Amino acid sequence: MKIIFAGTPAFAVPVFEAVAEQFDIAAVLTQPDRPQGRKRVLTPSPVKQAAVSRGIPVLQPARLRDDLSALRAAGGDLMVTCAYGQILTQETLDMFPLGVWNVHASLLPKYRGAAPVAAAIAAGERETGVTVIRTDAGLDTGDMFLKERVPIADEDTCGTLSEKLSLVGARLICRALRQIERGDIRLERQGEGTVCRKTVRTQIDFSRPAAEVSALIRSLSPAPLAFAEAGDLLLNCYNARVVADAQELPAGTVLAASFREGLVVRCGDGAVRLTEVQPAGGKRMADTAFCNSGKLHRGDRFDQPVL
Structure with missing residues (x-):
């Protein structure tokens, strides 16, 4: 044969x-x-x-x-x-x-x-x-x-x-x-x-439920990737997981940005930890390593996509 x-x-x-x-x-x-x-x-x-x-x-x-x-x-x-x-x-x-x-x-x-x-x-x-x-x-x-x-x-x-x-x-x-x-x-x-259909690079909408945001990020990794923007910062996201959160803050708010807690962002329902990221022009890294850069702080807020 x-x-x-x-x-x-x-x-x-x-x-x-x-x-x-x-x-x-x-x-x-x-x-x-x-x-x-x-x-x-x-x-x-x-x-x-x-x-x-x-x-x-x-x-x-x-x-x-x-x-x-x-x-x-x-x-x-x-x-x-x-x-x-x-x-x-x-x-x-x-x-x-x-x-x-x-x-x-x-x-x-x-x-x-x-x-x-x-x-x-x-x-x-x-x-x-x-x-x-x-x-x-x-x-x-x-x-x-x-x-x-x-x-x-x-x-x-x-x-x-x-x-x-x-x-x-x-x-x-x-x-x-x-x-x-x-x-x-x-x-x-x-x-x-x-x-x-074929996947496309997508900006994260943190107003969506945390489970949906995590699923989107993981579905587009390692390419074409989901990304988030906060002012001049563009962050490619490679992995994420849903985490517990009881803080009633606007979607996209950074709840944690430290080596101990990682990078945690408020969603429309719950929160996600962006466990693996890559700043534009930089290397892919764990969120804990990125947090050491001081580019994001608790209380900062990611931009919402322009529809």
């Missing part, structure tokens, strides 16, 4: 590595090299780097639908996709006798689309998971094959939860491929679902 693997970001690398260890990958399909960093250096995707290290041929069409010749020439029986980044046309799906199988980081039909991990955290879900589906022409609407649940910890960010889910996805797709080889395929149709 010759497999074509399609994937791009770091999330897909453990899935690729697991498939490469146990099955025959004929070629890898990934997004073109992109400029990265301040110097805009042209950089291959994490999946491309992993494929090159194994000596597996790599295909990088800018628009797959416009150039299927190389993919046809690779001659795969089956395709595995994981965060590839392009929609597959029906013509592409029809190329593979054993189907196209996608590793999606949610419990479908919830959170179809581009940012399922962030969406689950932002919604305050207590669990999410991975679903392997047989891809159809829709957006993550194919019939479900295998599914595994994963709890979301209070301190999980999109980054840490993605790492957990990618390992689950790696295990799940290998199990799926073994079943496909045996012809042991039982599919379940999806019901009505929800679609999540």
